[in-house]
Amino acid sequence: MKLERAFYQRDGVTVARELVGKKLVTNLPDGLTSGIIVETEAYMGTIDAAAHSYRGKTERTKIFYGAGGFVYVYLIYGMHLCTNVVANVENVPEAVLIRALEPVDGIELMKRRRGKKNLRELCSGPGKLSRALGVTKNFYGADLCGDEIFIETTEIKPRIAATKRINVDYAGAAADYLWRFVAANSKFLSVP
DNA sequence: ACCGTGATGTTCT
């Protein structure tokens, strides 16, 4: 079952925690690829110095201010795309970064897109999984209730651990918030 | 296995 709008229109921390164990899917002209989400991070707008939306609405962050359930993609370090899910309701600028997947469908296609064959390293990082799933900057604003990119429920009930977020040292006190969620003992995390 | 580093393009100051 595809997650519906209401799932996303809750606070970002709840959405981030509950996305662990769900299945992220892209269905593009060259094939369908997917993986179980094993690592997420919540970015909580006005109360979170690490969030891109912390300093208000800009051309880049305007998607945060729309309804939950749309895609936020951005380019980092000049070469990697990061895939996020906008959370909460209009004008509450929160989002969830998808940081790692356990590959499921279309593994050969993902290997081709990545130029790698090691399964463990296929989707074990935000830039890696974006590449493996064929996400481009054109996915900015894509509707997760559509058919190109969406998230499905699964039967998996992972044990979930909360930790500090990765690489947000610049964010002062916010760097210590436990807003990273991982499937405990998964082999597919970005940092083991 | 663990470091150090270079690549590269937006965004915001």
Next chain:
DNA sequence: GAACATCACGGTG
């Protein structure tokens, strides 16, 4: 002009 929610590679142990 600096900073950046990263990755892959090549070096050294």
